[in-house]
Amino acid sequence: MNLVNIGLSGLNANRVALDVTAQNVSNVNTPGYTRQQAMMATVGGVKDNNLDPGAGVEVTNIRRVTDQFLVKQMWSTNSNASYASHYTTNMSQMENTLGADGFSISSGLDSLYAALHDATSKPESIPLRQQIRNEAEAISRRFNTLNQALYSQHKDMHDQRNAAVANANTLLVNIADINKQIAESSGTGGNPAQLLDKRDELINQLSELIEIKTSDQHDGTTQVTLVSGQPLVIGGEYGTIRAVPRDDDSYLAQMEVDFDKQTFAVTSALGGSLGAINDYQNEVLKPYMVALDDMAAGLADMFNGELAKGIDLNGQPGQALFRYDPEHPASSLDITTITPEQLALSGDGNPGNSDVLANLIRLSNRPVSVGRFGNVSINDAFTAIVGETAIKGRQAESDYQAKTAMSEQAVAARDNIAAVNSDEEASNLMTFSNAHNANMKVISTANNLFDTVLQLF
Known part of the structure; x- marks a missing residue:
């Protein structure tokens, strides 16, 4: 019937x-x-x-x-939010480092020049001369410890990048494998819904690491590329992201993509957490490390240059107060074995004459070449670094709040349809x-x- x-x-x-x-x-x-x-x-x-x-x-x-437009919007905003989150965290760490009393170059300089001022009352005084030596050693330690803190963060960025690259490459392998399964399922008339969900989740995780573009293919697979066009996944084939250490600094890297026996250089911004790491290292961390080296070398050269013009209490020509490795000034800055009596504070050997001492005091305002900050005094250079960090930190926090809100809105829009x-x-x-x-x-x-x-x- x-x-x-x-x-x-x-x-x-x-x-x-x-x-x-x-x-x-x-x-x-x-x-x-x-x-x-x-x-x-x-x-x-x-x-x-x-x-x-x-x-x-x-x-x-x-x-x-589902709505693939909303899904792709979610991936895009996820990349931006991840970038902003990591960049903000790094800037916050830098701000805390520079704000610590033990790392303040300005405080160390103030103490050193205060000791020089005190010595003007009695230039031949051994205790006052010893105080100059002590403060010179103290400012050296400040350069050493601050450089070590920046170097540690530099190495940490290197380690984070390697971990992110390894994670991204694992995701590329898995996405390509899911592509194969989806193509097979679609070809046999199966329901690939669970596979599609799994692939979307993998791509979402990848978007946290790097900004990507996707293109849906007729066989159900998804093609994944960098925003700049380098291929990452095509069907069941996948590429490999590599961070190649730079010759000038092994903790910095040139990004490359290997795909189908070809190597593509990545010269544009990566986005995501990897992009935040690269940008922070190149735009903030490395320039500050270079500036710190310039400040350390500048301080040592100025003091040693003035002392070389004087005569010490023993009637001998002036000796250097500071020493450093020209390759790594900030990390190696130290005082020499000079004794308080050997500080050549007089231009004519008269213990009561302090003309060289006066010249040393005037060094506080003498400009030196400090990286991208130009010719400025060492104190002004450090103040500029601290000020720039604060401004960048506020901008990064504001950007983070905005990008996070956009990401949450994109997720909500997707969930409104698909959840x-x-x-x-x-x-x-x-x-x-x-x-x-x-x-x-x-x-x-x-x-x-x-x-x-x-x-x-």
């Missing part, structure tokens, strides 16, 4: 719909899950019979409810349950009619 067949089609279709709804409800808290929907269509009847109402209903496919709504699924359960039971009634009615007909004979 056609009535039975129609009832059975409705029974089967609504059972599939209930299964889909149950799958949605069970994954309501699964990260990255995209809700599904059973798509139904009527089954046509006999073409040449105008009294045939049709042959029931069928589930044509199970639709994955499971418990209330909606509860309503669907009732709807499909009622439809399922109604079709059972149809089948029961058909059986009753059939039994009635049999009783006529």
Whole structure:
């Protein structure tokens, strides 16, 4: 009987719909899950019979409810938020470092020049001369410890980049593998919804590390490239991201992508956490380390130059107070074995004459060449570094707040379409349950009619 067949089609279709709804409800808290929907269509009847109402209903496919535009927006804003988060964290660490009393070059200079001022009252005084030597050693230690702090952060950035690159390469392998599985599933008529969710989640994780572009292909695979165009994943093939140490500094890196026996240099911004690491090292950390070296060398050269013009208490020519390795001035800055008596504070050897001492005091305002800060006094250079860090830190924090808000909005927009709504699924359960039971009634009615007909004979 056609009535039975129609009832059975409705029974089967609504059972599939209930299964889909149950799958949605069970994954309501699964990260990255995209809700599904059973798509139904009527089954046509006999073409040449105008009294045939049709042959029931069928589930044509199970639709994955998503909007790829919103998904790609989520990936893009995720990259920006990740970049801002890492850059802000690094700037905050720099600000805390420069703000620590033990790392303040300005405080060390103030103490050194204060000791020089004190010595003007009695230039021949051994205790006052010893104080000059002590403060010179103290400022050397400040340069050493601050340089070590910056160097440690520099190495940490290097380690973080290597870890991020390794993570990104693992994700590329997994995305390519999922691409293969999706192509196979689509080719055999399977439902690749779970694979698509898994791939979207992997790409989302990749977008935290680097900014990417994606392109959906006809076979269901997704092509992944850097924003600048270098290929990362094409179908089941994947590339390898490499951080090649630079010749001038092994903790800095030139980024490259190896794909299909070709090597592509990455010269543009990477975005994501990797981009934040590279930009912070090149724009902030390394320039500050160079500036610190220039300040250390400048201080030593100025003091040694003035002392060389004087005569010490023993009547001997002036000796150097500071020494350093020209390759690494800030980390190696130290005082020589000079004694208080050997400080040549007089230009003519007269213990009461302090003309060289006066010249040393005037060095506080003498400009030296300090990296990108130009010709400025050492104190002004350090003040400029601290001030620039504070400004960059505020800008980074503001950018972080804005980018995080945009990322949250993008996630909310995606979830509004694709995430499971418990209330909606509860309503669907009732709807499909009622439809399922109604079709059972149809089948029961058909059986009753059939039994009635049999009783006529």
